[in-house]
Amino acid sequence: MVGGALALGLAASAAVVGGGTALAASGGSGDSKALSAMAGSRTRDITLVTGDRVAVTTTASGRDVLAVRPASHAAGAGAFASFQDGSGDRYVIPASALPYVGRQLDLSLFDVSALVKDPSAADRVPVTVSFTAAAGSSPTAPAGLTLTSTTPAPAGAPAEQGVSAGGYATAGSGRQLARLLKQRIGADVKAGRRPGSTPLFHQVASVRRTGTTGTTGTTGTTGSAGTAADALRGATSDGYKLDILTLDAEDRSGAGATGEVLLTNTDDASVFAAVLPVVDGVEKVAVPDGHYSAAMLVPTYDTAGAVTAQSLVTRSDLTVSGATTEDLDARTATAAVTAATPRPAVADYLSANWARVDATGQTPVSYAPTASVTSTDGTPVYVNPQPAAAVGAVGYDAQWSGHAPDAGDYRYDLDSAASDEVSADQQIHVTSGQLAAVAARYDRDPASPADGQVTSGELTQNAPASFSAIATQTMPARVTDYLSTFNGGDWLQESFTGDLVFIGERSVLAGHGYSVDWARGPLALGLGRYPDTIPFGDCEACVAGGDLLAFLETTDSDAGHVGDPSVYADNSPVEQASLYRDGTLLDSEDGPGVYTEGQDTPGGRYRLVADRDAGAEPNVSQSTSSHTELTFGLPSAADTGSVLPANLSCAGQSDSTPCLILPLLTAHDDLATDGTGTSHRTDQRMGLEIGHVAYQGAGSRAAITSAAVQVSFDDGRTWQNASVTGSAGHYQAHWTNPAAARGTNPSIRVSATDADGDTLSQTVMHAYAVATTTS
Incomplete structure (x- = not known):
């Protein structure tokens, strides 16, 4: 060539x-x-x-x-x-x-x-198949491909050029093509030919990705x-x-x-x-x-x-x-x-x-x-x-x-x-x-x-x-x-x-x-603390030049993780988020994030509400849904500790307008369960770390002043207070799994407050399982 x-x-x-x-x-x-x-x-x-x-x-x-x-x-x-x-x-x-x-x-x-x-x-992969003239006007789909339309050869095309067809391959059908490739190559090697000497498809000139x-x-x-x-x-x-x-x-x-x-x-x-x-x-x-x-x-x-x-x-x-x-x-x-x-x-x-x-x-x-x-x-x-x-x-x-x-x-x-x-x-x-x-x-x-x-x-x-x-x-x-x-x-x-x-x-x-x-639960929409490096380059909770963005992720017990729906999920979780200022709705989105402009007036109080529902996914029996509410005020431009590190960025940022990290509270739970989120204990324990979203050490420095944990054994109809000990963001919660809870999935609610009056409330339904026998 x-x-x-x-x-x-x-x-x-x-x-x-x-x-x-x-x-x-x-x-x-x-x-x-x-x-x-x-x-x-x-x-x-x-x-x-x-x-x-x-x-x-x-x-x-x-x-x-x-x-x-x-x-x-x-x-x-x-x-x-x-x-x-x-x-x-x-x-x-x-x-x-x-x-x-x-x-x-x-x-x-x-x-x-x-x-x-x-x-x-x-x-699926969208494909266009070009056939030779010998294939006729209704060609047979090559192995692994599904054809959905055909187009005649254009006027003046070479005599050997036939119709083209649009279609696709899926992960399942693609395996048929993979098997055919292996068969053709094996036959060539066995016959002493160069691999690929035998045509892969009969009466096909080429298969390409549609749009090219x-x-x-x-x-x-x-x-x-x-x-x-x-x-x-x-x-x-x-x-x-x-x-x-x-x-x-x-x-x-x-x-x-x-x-x-x-x-x-x-x-x-x-x-x-x-x-x-x-x-x-x-x-x-x-x-x-x-x-x-x-x-x-x-x-x-x-x-x-x-x-x-x-x-x-x-x-x-x-x-x-x-x-x-x-x-x-x-x-x-x-x-x-x-x-x-x-x-x-x-x-x-x-x-x-x-x-x-x-x-x-x-x-x-x-x-x-x-x-x-x-x-x-x-x-x-x-x-x-x-x-x-x-x-x-x-x-x-x-x-x-x-x-x-x-x-x-x-x-x-x-x-x-x-x-x-x-x-x-x-x-x-x-x-x-x-x-x-x-x-x-x-x-x-x-x-x-x-x-x-x-x-x-x-x-x-x-x-x-x-x-x-x-x-x-x-x-x-x-x-x-x-x-x-x-x-x-x-x-x-x-x-x-x-x-x-x-x-x-x-x-x-x-x-x-x-x-x-x-993937250690309970799992909920929230934010993390990323002390070293982070698996993305943009601030997910920042304000700059009046542009405010807060984008929550599914969190597990590790504050450095971010979670996303897998492509293998049968049904992606339903997520929705809303942002209010002093009780007035600013933005509501299908998804776990909100974005709004003009938020450069100090003194307002914000409330972010985010819901996640994974109940339609057959692979989910725990943390089936979560409801997160965060209240906060805007950080001050004088708060140098909240300035986003220079290697990251956010909406509204300019040389004269730095990104300021929002003082959103975070919660990460260390629930005493086995590897399937199942407790085998009557005396239940849970470590609780409360902090603020932070990027490489930058973020709110406000002291954590309180934390509380509640548990529901009847799908949220009633809640019982857990005993919580600790201070300054580091806590231990204790409660009793009653005999009536064996074989069920209790729910957990965590709440916390900092010295600036910012708050967190996070409810996780079916947060864990209680084994049928406990000790």
């Missing part, structure tokens, strides 16, 4: 998947743009055409971290390739689909950046006006002299490889940075003379079509001067990503991540053109050793995660130190003193499935890794997670259970121990 890459400027490479939320840009427009920006889940799920899912989580720095969930647990089904091209778009491609990308499967089907912007992509024109496997940057037509004429309109670069690619057997290659101009990536198709071992592309790098992902398959290994083959430096031929040989990828851990562990996640920064140095490693291989099932990953770059820079790291043998109570999540070379030794060596030990407790609702998932990914601006290891976890559980700290020890972790995903970003130090509870 001769250089037909999309003309997308590298200036866009700082864009991330889904874009994050940009409240500062909303500027108090009066149309609730700020609230709308907050409304999306922190973690968004999209479905690939093969049925695999990708969870995309936005971090405080604006980076998006991907966790890939394979549709099948069959051997090799967890192998994926990924690219970030010169435009900043991220692609995730199942290794079994690579031989057909750029042939019958268009690269646009795997553009996670585009899919995450489509609200329907959590459940089709990229035939090519996307990226070719300068401000570079096009395939320019390349064929021998020079671009920018005046670059073009020469043909031939890339020869071999798989681990020495046969010609088919797949995708990332080619980047390392003098200036805005001149050329593209993902190109390699077919039967060869790619020819017209590029300007200069220095380049190349990275290709080459799977190995067995006769059943299963992926048995993945090779990330890179060339840090290539020089094009005249007609040039370079080699990408998977047989040189001899370094396996492994780990040596203090205690035995079995690998369940591997990744190798490689990024290329050009000589201009304008793009950070984390947003540079990137190639990665990931394995969510322990399928081996190999890389070829490469020295530090001669032009520009390379950013490389590897991640290894593993669990204790025989489903033990510990695991390791390790990220190698970011490096400017690809070392011949890819074993991550760690000692106990180099690890942080996090004692994690994973709870679940008794009505929810026991099979949950957890993710862990270390964040650093000096490495290209933007993936989280994902592992299945039977819940409830208590697991010690040993985390590496080679890149600063800032980890993004998530727990997926029932209808919720809880997200936390935590900084850890080597040799230190930590504890964390996930």
Whole structure:
């Protein structure tokens, strides 16, 4: 193929998947743009055409971290390739689909950046199928796809071009396509053919994501006006002299490889940075003379079509001067990503991540053109050793995660130190003193499935890794997670259970121990306290320039967590919020947040009311609904302790108008229950932490003056006062679970006040369960 890459400027490479939320840009427009920006889940799920899912989580720095969930647990089904091209778009491609990308499967089907912007992509992928003329006017739907409409070929179309059809693939139907891919590849390998030699679909020219024109496997940057037509004429309109670069690619057997290659101009990536198709071992592309790098992902398959290994083959430096031929040989990828851990562990996640920064140095490693291989099932990953770059820079790291043998109570999540070379030794060596030990407790609702998932990914601006290891976890559980700290020890972790995903970003130090509870109830709408880093970049409870926004999250017992509805919930919770000033309604929204302007007059008293009802979700039997009321006044501009840290933002903010954090009270309960929220005691205890929403230490300093707890054993018809001891925000509540409450779900109400008169009242219905026998 001769250089037909999309003309997308590298200036866009700082864009991330889904874009994050940009409240500062909303500027108090009066149309609730700020609230709308907050409304999306922190973690968004999209479905690939093969049925695999990708969870995309936005971090405080604006980076998006991907966790890939394979549709099948069959051997090799967890192998994926990924690219970030010169435009900043991220692609995730199942290794079994690579031989057909750029042939019958268009690269646009795997553009996670585009899919995450489509609200329907959590459940289905919209596709357009182009048929050959032989298919006739009523073509048969390809395996895994549902067709909903057909369009005749336009007048004057080539004779071989037939109708096109619109349709979709779902997570369930995509598994049919995944099985077909495996069958076709297995048949090719068994017959001694190159994988992908057999057509995937009969009488189909291409399948692409609806809304795209089709990229035939090519996307990226070719300068401000570079096009395939320019390349064929021998020079671009920018005046670059073009020469043909031939890339020869071999798989681990020495046969010609088919797949995708990332080619980047390392003098200036805005001149050329593209993902190109390699077919039967060869790619020819017209590029300007200069220095380049190349990275290709080459799977190995067995006769059943299963992926048995993945090779990330890179060339840090290539020089094009005249007609040039370079080699990408998977047989040189001899370094396996492994780990040596203090205690035995079995690998369940591997990744190798490689990024290329050009000589201009304008793009950070984390947003540079990137190639990665990931394995969510322990399928081996190999890389070829490469020295530090001669032009520009390379950013490389590897991640290894593993669990204790025989489903033990510990695991390791390790990220190698970011490096400017690809070392011949890819074993991550760690000692106990180099690890942080996090004692994690994973709870679940008794009505929810026991099979949950957890993710862990270390964040650093000096490495290209933007993936989280994902592992299945039977819940409830208590697991010690040993985390590496080679890149600063800032980890993004998530727990997926029932209808919720809880997200936390935590900084850890080597040799230190930590504890964390996930999804531990009672669960309610509220806010948290985020002492280190937070899994988002915008203030959720601030006022600036009269723009007031308060956006509540589902909270668990850990003040550093935020909770969102999971895409796997059968019925999302019904949420509603209203804001009053001195008894006058200012805003009412469907959702857990409010936004209003003109709130710069001091002296008013506000009341925020937020309700959450998850009663329609079959996986929920506890914390079925919550009612939260918060009263507060506006913080004073003289209150420097309430100024939002400079690395965060809010609506209405400007150079002369800082964001002030609202003095909203928070409550986090430590209820004495087992991992399913069930109490086995007659004498019930609950720790209670009352504070104010805080970001990296900033927030209201008003003293907490009182706290009270009430319990209802008759669905809220009557309430009994619990005994509460403690002070200054730290309390213990005690009450008795009577014999009549055995086998039922009592409700809990918490109230609190601070020295400024701000208050909290939070009611959680069916907050916990009482076992049928207690002691």
